[in-house]
Amino acid sequence: MDNKIRLDIVTPHGLVLSEDVDEITATGSEGEFGVLPGHVPFITTLKIGMLIVKKDNKTDFVFVNSGYAEVTSGKVIILADSAERAGDIDVERAKAAMKRAEERLQQADRVDFGRATAAIERATIRIQIAEKKVTR
Numbered sequence: 001m002d003n004k005i006r007l008d009i010v011t012p013h014g015l016v017l018s019e020d021v022d023e024i025t026a027t028g029s030e031g032e033f034g035v036l037p038g039h040v041p042f043i044t045t046l047k048i049g050m051l052i053v054k055k056d057n058k059t060d061f062v063f064v065n066s067g068y069a070e071v072t073s074g075k076v077i078i079l080a081d082s083a084e085r086a087g088d089i090d091v092e093r094a095k096a097a098m099k100r101a102e103e104r105l106q107q108a109d110r111v112d113f114g115r116a117t118a119a120i121e122r123a124t125i126r127i128q129i130a131e132k133k134v135t136r
């Protein structure tokens, strides 16, 4: 498959996706980056964000929690703390997680600010993807 990229998304909870695709856009720690077949090899860390996956004129969105991406010319491996395809996101669960984190932030004296804001970020992006508020 010369002009495809094998995309594997692996988390401690299992293999989320393993597919031959045309183009991938990811949220690296240094910013968004795109991968087409034949890309030069590199490794980067990923922020909480989304993966945009193009295949046969179809675009899919995948939520990706922090992790790593390893790019080689025909393959991208994403190792993430957690990840879900758009259709697997439970919006009510994300809304509940958001509410819990917001309530924690109200307890200003005892709150782990970084942890609460990361939970809000995860929930926000999950909701955007699941409710199709993202387009490309």
Ligand code: ATP
Pocket: 013, 065, 081, 082, 083, 084, 088, 089, 090, 091, 093, 094, 097, 119, 122, 123, 126
């Ligand atoms: P929660 O507080 O609801 O657990 P979280 O952001 O802390 O949210 P993670 O630690 O990112 O959750 O993920 C734990 C597991 O639960 C992973 O397998 C992840 O894919 C799954 N998961 C978390 N939130 C959702 C969701 N809204 N929809 C579907 N799966 C989810």
